[in-house]
Amino acid sequence: EAGVVQSPRYKIIEKKQPVAFWCNPISGHNTLYWYLQNLGQGPELLIRYENEEAVDDSQLPKDRFSAERLKGVDSTLKIQPAELGDSAVYLCASSRTGGSDTQYFGPGTRLTVL
Amino acid sequence: AQSVTQLDSQVPVFEEAPVELRCNYSSSVSVYLFWYVQYPNQGLQLLLKYLSGSTLVKSINGFEAEFNKSQTSFHLRKPSVHISDTAEYFCAVRGGGKLIFGQGTELSVKP
Numbered sequence: 001e002a003g004v005v006q007s008p009r010y011k012i013i014e015k016k017q018p019v020a021f022w023c024n025p026i027s028g029h030n031t032l033y034w035y036l037q038n039l040g041q042g043p044e045l046l047i048r049y050e051n052e053e054a055v056d057d058s059q060l061p062k063d064r065f066s067a068e069r070l071k072g073v074d075s076t077l078k079i080q081p082a083e084l085g086d087s088a089v090y091l092c093a094s095s096r097t098g099g100s101d102t103q104y105f106g107p108g109t110r111l112t113v114l
Numbered sequence: 115a116q117s118v119t120q121l122d123s124q125v126p127v128f129e130e131a132p133v134e135l136r137c138n139y140s141s142s143v144s145v146y147l148f149w150y151v152q153y154p155n156q157g158l159q160l161l162l163k164y165l166s167g168s169t170l171v172k173s174i175n176g177f178e179a180e181f182n183k184s185q186t187s188f189h190l191r192k193p194s195v196h197i198s199d200t201a202e203y204f205c206a207v208r209g210g211g212k213l214i215f216g217q218g219t220e221l222s223v224k225p
Contacts, residue, residue, distance in 0.1 A: 004157070033212065042118075042204050042215025043158070056211055091157060098211045100146050100165050105157035 002026065004106035006092050012112045021109045025073070025094030032069055033103060034077050035091040043091055049075065050098055079111075087113045093104035116141045116209035120216035128224050129197055135190040135219045137205035138178075146208040147188040149179055150217075153201045161203070163187065175199075195223045 005024040012028050025032050030051050035043035046065070048056040051072035060067065064083070067074040079086055089108040095101040121136040139145060146165050150158040162173040171180040179190045188205060200223045206213040 004159040006157075040123075040218070042206070042218050043213070044215070045212040048211055093158075100208065102160055102163065103213060105150075105159070107155075 004092055004094055004104055006090075006106035006109055008109055009107060010110050010112075012114065013082055014114050015084055016081040018078065019082050019111060020076055020078045021090050021092075021111075022066045022074045023077070023092030023106060025075070025092070026104055028066070029094035029096055029099075029104075031098040032075050033093040033095075034067060034075070035093065035105075037089040037108070041089070046077070046090075048098065055098070082111075082113045084113050087111055088095055116143075116145075116207050116214050118205050118214055118216035120205055120219050122208075122219050124204075124215065124220045124222065126222045126224060127195055130194045132193050133191065133195050133199075133221065135203050135205075135221065137188045137190065137216060139186055139188060139205075139207045141186075141209060143209055145207070147181060148208070148213065149173075149188070149190050149208040150204045150206060150215075151201045152204065158204065161190075195221070196225050197225060199223050209223050214218070 034046040037043040047060045049069045084093045091108045092106045093103040095103045098099040118141045119138045148163045149161040151161045152158045162171045164181045172178045177192045202218045205216045
């Protein structure tokens with residue numbers, strides 16, 4: 001079974017530029033999560049999808065961040081415009097449901113904003 | 115609100131020595147507890163979890179953790195560590211449909 005796939009693995013951009021991250025969850029997993037991991041910190045949830053519906057986006061900075069999950073499978077997280085403080089690792093995870101099911105994480109995208 | 119505190123940011127140990135990584139949680143509801151491991155430049159991998167039943171849970175590579183409700187702890191232990199155990203370890207509690215992580219403990223195993 002293939003794991004959670006994320007691309008790109010690394011991205012370097014200048015501030016004020018847009019950037020997008022892509023995630024393909026494990027087949028059959030209905031719940032998809034985007035987490036932000038700052039250096040030396042644990043991951044923090046940005047947004048959670050149940051199928052194509054965003055059911056928890058309370059921690060997503062909506063002035064510059066947006067996300068979508070078309071057809072309830074792949075998901076894209078976008079930042080526009082990026083700021084220096086956005087430099088971090090963006091992790092995608094998926095689980096069968098949003099209950100006690102195990103969350104499986106992708107390798108993450110390391111973003112550096114110059 | 116639920117929260118997780120990992121009491122040690124770094125734990126250096128020698129190979130074959132025992133280790134304990136400490137985790138305390140705060141929760142007013144039934145808890146689901148997890149330990150994840152993150153190797154350099156990789157995503158998080160589930161090490162073990164407590165959902166219900168036996169308070170002692172074990173992983174396939176020799177780690178174990180014990181859920182202690184009275185002390186609100188879920189410490190991770192291994193009786194003899196290997197160089198390959200060097201990684202960042204995260205304790206997490208599930209709440210509100212998401213995982214709430216601690217700050218992480220960097221385990222460094224030296225020869």
